[in-house]
Amino acid sequence: MKLLIVEDDVAAAGLLKRGLEESGYAVDLAHDGEQGLKLARAGGHSLWVIDIMLPELDGLSMLKALRDEGRGAPALILSALGKVDDRVEGLRAGGDDYMVKPYAFAELLARVEALLRRSRSFGGGPDTLLEFADLKIDLLSRTVTRAGQKIDLQPREFSLLECLMRHAGQVVTRTMLLEIVWEYFFDPQTNVVDVHISRLRQKIDKNFSLPLLHTVRGAGYVLRVDA
Amino acid sequence: MPGAWILAAVLLGAAGAALGFWFARRRQRNLESxxxxxxxxxxSSRQTGDNIAHDLRTPLTRLHADVETTLRSEDNEAHRATLERVLTEIHGMQNIISALLTLGQAEAGGMPVKKRVVDISVLLEEILELYGPSAEERQLRLQGRIAPQIQVEADRQLLARIFSNLLDNALKYVPANGLVVLSATTKGGEVVITVEDDGPGIPVEMRDKIFERFTRLDSSRTLSGGAGGSGLGLSLVKAFARLLQGDVRAEESRLGGAAFIVTLPAATAGSSRPAP
Structure with a gap:
């Protein structure tokens, strides 16, 4: 299960990350609001831990932006501001819980667990929106849009795209795709995977000026923004 | 009655000699066999060795020439293109080596087999779906005639490799506009899965031989580099089928081309729980 921590105090963030990792969570880290927003939009997090006072974009504005986009991951707000008004403002901005610094790690962990438990029992789970450039996929409704335009994909094409988006910027090999999308662990001797990819490419890139799905010859495929 | 004793001794001696001779002959025959x-x-191992050497030397020669030429050039693009080709060649050689290792392991019984009850009808439909677009691209009609809910007790990954290998072959060797049919049915306690086509077929004298390592029907195909595989695919299919207590044979298809018939024991009622 992957969590996102947005905290500008590098030392505190590092400790928090280590503590959560030791408790069995995978952790993404951002040190300012803009970076946090980008990572959160890339998706896949089961919970966000957000500090309020952040450079570039403050935590509350960041959270508000994410909520306005319909992203539903539970958010735990961290803040040095402990007055009633501050807490109310934090929860109103879209926070699900609020902790005042300094906090005990044990309590933070317990609150993280409680939020995750609650989100699971209400049918939540990891963030269901993945985004790359102007391409968006919703894992729950299984819909895809590019630049706001709806794209119809076959179920297998959807899974291929989901896999590529979860590894955006990294080369994904044919063997990986076959393993993740079809759950087969072998290396086909013909271009079976390539043909599925070229059909997907037809749908997501053909009518747009900027190609996103690139072939890395001899290696595999990558979602990348370049010419 | 000394005469009788002598006769008995002679007879015994003769019988002993005959027995000795028979044993010696048998030993000799055993030795000969x-x-x-x-x-x-x-x-056969020398033949295999020669084949491996040939199959690895050809791409190595290409690699050598390619890299040598590119090193003389200052062009970054040319370097990149060569590296991409190098990667493809390495990939091909890795395929041959890992197929050989897998084959050795499978034939020596050293391969881990994770047997579970598998709904092979679902698996075959998935394989059809995986190969469908490729077949279409090659202008082949790929059809499934798969009876529902056939269960076998087998290793899902080995099954997938068996049928992907057979379909890889069909895609490579059946000419455009051809028909490839994947069918599955049960007969008695056996599950029979057939991959057949209306392509050129396999000559009678080659129908056993094609399961041997490095046998190719048309050697020119491999020399041209394009369609030819490692020549190990069908050996792997046979080894995997046997690991699953089944077998595979080649026949003439009612469609006119080749038919590869895989038989596997059907799952019994007491088989272990289905794979997740």
């Missing part, structure tokens, strides 16, 4: 088996094994 052992010797001819050893010769066959040595020849």
């Amino acid at each position: 052992l010797r001819s088996r050893l010769v066959a094994v040595t020849q």
